Amino acid sequence: MRVTVRLFARLRELAGAGELHRDVPNDATVAAVWELLTREYPAVAPYAASMSCAVNAEYARMTTALSDGDEVAFLPPVSGG
Amino acid sequence: MRATVITPEPLDIHALLPVVNAPGMGAVATFLGLVRDHNQGRRVLHLVYEAYEPLAEKALQRILLEAREQWPSVILAVHHRTGQLAIGEASVAIAAGSPHRGDAFAACRYAIERVKQIVPIWKHEYFEGGDVWIEGATADPDDAAAREAATRIACA
Numbered sequence: 001m002r003v004t005v006r007l008f009a010r011l012r013e014l015a016g017a018g019e020l021h022r023d024v025p026n027d028a029t030v031a032a033v034w035e036l037l038t039r040e041y042p043a044v045a046p047y048a049a050s051m052s053c054a055v056n057a058e059y060a061r062m063t064t065a066l067s068d069g070d071e072v073a074f075l076p077p078v079s080g081g
Numbered sequence: 082m083r084a085t086v087i088t089p090e091p092l093d094i095h096a097l098l099p100v101v102n103a104p105g106m107g108a109v110a111t112f113l114g115l116v117r118d119h120n121q122g123r124r125v126l127h128l129v130y131e132a133y134e135p136l137a138e139k140a141l142q143r144i145l146l147e148a149r150e151q152w153p154s155v156i157l158a159v160h161h162r163t164g165q166l167a168i169g170e171a172s173v174a175i176a177a178g179s180p181h182r183g184d185a186f187a188a189c190r191y192a193i194e195r196v197k198q199i200v201p202i203w204k205h206e207y208f209e210g211g212d213v214w215i216e217g218a219t220a221d222p223d224d225a226a227a228r229e230a231a232t233r234i235a236c237a
Contacts, residue, residue, distance in 0.1 A: 008133055009203035010214040052220040054201070057135035059222055073133055073201075079215040080130070080137075080161060080202030081114050081173050081193060 001026050001068035005033060007044075009076045011051070014043045024066070030055065031062040033072050050077050084157065085141035087134050087202075089164040092174040100158040101178030110185035112193050114173035116166045120215075123208035130163045130172060133201040137161065140200040143222055147195065148177075148188045151232065155179045155188040161202060172204075191235035198227050 005020040012018045015037070024032055030053050038045045053060050054073040066072065082096050094111055101109055116128050141159050148157050156178045166172055175192045179185035196202075199222045204215045221227065 006133065008201065009131055009205070010216070012131075013214075050216070050219050052201075054133070054136050057133070057139065059136070059220070073136070075133065075201050075220060076203065076214070077216040077218055078197070078199070078201055078220045079204045079217040080132075080200045081197040 001028070001066070003028070003033060003066055003069070004071045005037065006071060006073040008073070011044055011047055011074055011076050015041045028066050029062065030060055030064045030066065030072055033066070034062065034074065037074070044074075047074070047076060051075055082158075084145060084159070085138055086160040087132050087137050087141070087163060088160065089162070092160050092162050092171040094171070094174045094176065097158040097160060097174055097176035101156040101176045103156065103178065105154070105180055106156070106178040107180050108182040108185040109176055109178045110182070110189040111177075112173070112175040112189050113171045114193065116168050116170050116172060118168045120206060120208070123206070123210075125168065126207045126209065127165055127167050128172070129165045129205040129207070130161075131203045131205065132161070132163045134163075136201050140220075140222065141196075143199070144192055144195045147228065148191055151191070152179065152184045152188045155184050157188055157192055159192055159196065161196070161200065163202070187235045191231050194231035194234050195228070198231060
């Protein structure tokens with residue numbers, strides 16, 4: 001199946017793109033997409049400890065299972081206000 | 082005007098007032114967050130705010146629901162700016178209407194604390210000599226300790 005990956009702020013800059021499309025196994029979780037990303041862009045790996053994630057614009061967990069067409073977002077620590 | 086807005090347009094605190102005004106209201110507390118010309122010893126030139134807009138909008142809605150649980154008679158409005166902001170411009174505008182001033186101040190303070198905790202917005206600081214992404218809180222709306230901390234600050 002195919003998922004859209006959204007990256008923001010410094011994560012976006014480290015990967016050089018704010019939106020990616022990747023093929024992942026049908027039983028993939030958010031964590032599987034993150035692992036794929038860290039293999040492709042090793043510089044993002046340190047964010048594993050501090051980031052949040054979302055699926056289809058709802059906060060999610062790394063263990064959240066994905067479906068075809070889902071949008072997975074990885075969010076560095078936020079700094080609004 | 083909607084109660085929650087993420088917008089690249091300049092914020093107008095007056096636009097929030099009708100949202101939180103009602104015949105039973107006796108007080109409105111407002112908060113404006115401004116772009117400051119210095120941060121951690123750096124001379125700030127401007128900020129660029131980036132948002133994950135659909136989730137940021139939902140996070141603002143969540144803050145309104147949380148506030149309603151704690152202060153049932155309060156009406157809140159929270160607007161957040163995106164894009165490039167000059168020194169002195171408002172990045173966030175909050176208004177809290179309430180029958181009495183105590184709850185208005187508390188809910189207003191709670192809202193800005195929660196914005197900083199759970200709304201997916203990032204500031205990119207451009208200062209004299211470079212630029213840096215500011216990274217604050219790991220966003221987790223279900224983190225009860227963070228929510229309690231915001232309540233403690235709001236009710237101090």
